[in-house]
Amino acid sequence: MKEIVHITEAFGGGVLSMLTQLSNRAAAAGVGVTILHSIRQETPDNFEKLFHPAVRLRHVNMCREVHPKNDCVGVRDLSRALRECDPSVVHLHSSKAGVLGRVAARIAAPQARVFYSPHGLSFLRRDVSPAKQFAYLTFERIAARMGGTIVACSMSELREIETKVRPPDARMIENGVNIAEIPPRIQKTSGELVIGMSGRASYQKNHEAFVKLATDLHAPSVRFLWIGGNVEELPGQSKRAVECSGWVTRERALELTSELDIYVQTSRWEGMPIALIEAQVAGIPAVVTDVVGNRDVVQHGVTGFVAKSEEEMAGYIARLRDDAPLRERMGAEARASACKRFSMDAIFRQWLSMYEFGSDRHSREPLGTNEVASYETSSDSQF
Structure with missing residues (x-):
């Protein structure tokens, strides 16, 4: 695995917490990690300090709500960044990145394994009209047909995905903490x-x-x-x-x-x-x-x-x-x-296995022995 690229517009709260855990542990194991992110009101001012020094952070403009012009710009910028990174894995976090990121990955990183973590399904939101809920569900269904694996963070979320989105590939890995x-x-x-x-x-x-x-x-x-x-x-x-x-x-x-x-x-x-x-x-x-x-x-x-x-x-x-x-x-x-x-030790091992094998487990080079050993000896409380 030569490079993992995480993409998120929802750069704060629980998404940020999971990103720091996943990216810091991968970086400590010697895996290349880049995070393409936007800034939200809840994004901490000193967010750079939360990450391992080897994690590369790159700002990309993405807006939370649907906006055709801005979303096209977002796809363009994400595509440029993905071409430069040449990732083997693209991990998308939250709904906006889940849609834009899958379009960009199809354009600029067609060989990468793509995973999408909703972190809360947008069509379950109760602060929008039924029409918007249906629109969000439609976007999820369309994006699911672009490929990749949807990874739910709870069994209830997985059931909602399987019954309403009906994607070709859906799995479940629970959230974890240090x-x-x-x-x-x-x-x-x-x-x-x-x-x-x-x-x-x-x-x-x-x-x-x-x-x-x-x-x-x-x-x-x-x-x-x-x-x-x-x-x-x-x-x-x-x-x-x-x-x-x-x-x-x-x-x-x-x-x-x-x-x-x-x-x-x-x-x-x-x-x-x-x-x-x-x-x-x-x-x-x-x-x-x-x-x-x-x-x-x-x-x-x-x-x-x-x-x-x-x-x-x-x-x-x-x-x-x-x-x-x-x-x-x-x-x-x-x-x-x-x-x-919920120990992140076990959760991270599940993600490593997912990244390595995904749905095409026989066509990719496995994680090297040195990388596994580096992770196994890294401190749980270092970051």
Whole structure:
């Protein structure tokens, strides 16, 4: 494998987290890695520092929404970059790159193996009209016929892909995290209980529901914390029920997560949320909405609860709030299960195998012995 090129327009959040893990580990193993990316509002100012020195970063203009003129320019620029990189593998992240990248790969890198990770399917968005949802689904179906492999990050996402997109080739590799960098839940001696969630203010994350839960379940000994959110972004007159950290670094977000007793995920749709995985690795029981991704991470009744309504969610939170032994038991189950299931060590090996063999496993040169050895001896917590 001489070169992996990652392409993403959604350069932030969970996509950025997975990109750093995949690209840094490949670069540490001696594989050439280039990332063609755009900039979003949620892209950190110092994102270059997140990557291994050998990872090449190159900005390409891509816009999130459908825009024929800008999208044609995006395909042109991606095609030029792919010709220069001459990749053996092209890995596309999120829906815009999934469409534009497959067109560009057909033009400029026809011999490369192409993989597409949706990180949350665009046609499941609930902030757009049914007409737009159908348009997004149509784009996914057309792009799937251009070749490549769609790789879902959860079993629920894979089912949606297989039943609605119906691509020639679809697989599933779950998201992973670097276990070593996630601090475990802090055992408290005081009687205060902290309930929180992590993420940007958006319709997708449904922070309005989090505020309502905080208002309804507010008590002197209970504190609700929104990690990454700002007070100005909260709806209504109930802002005083929620404490906001404001924008924080990833390291600080993990520290704040470790202080939680219950993690909440109120999302309207997901792929497989990294913040939720990190909370489970930290040993925090979770109460989440019953949507794609959330339901795949949390084992209902074992590592937390999956709620079908806001009323159910409030009931589950109250149950955990009032039952310390249940919180301890579910937290311990969450950590034991998540550390084994979502370790990036195992996830990265799955991606290496996918990159090497894909759907044409007999026609490509396998990863060299030295590259495998380099990866096996690299530190899990180096980057």
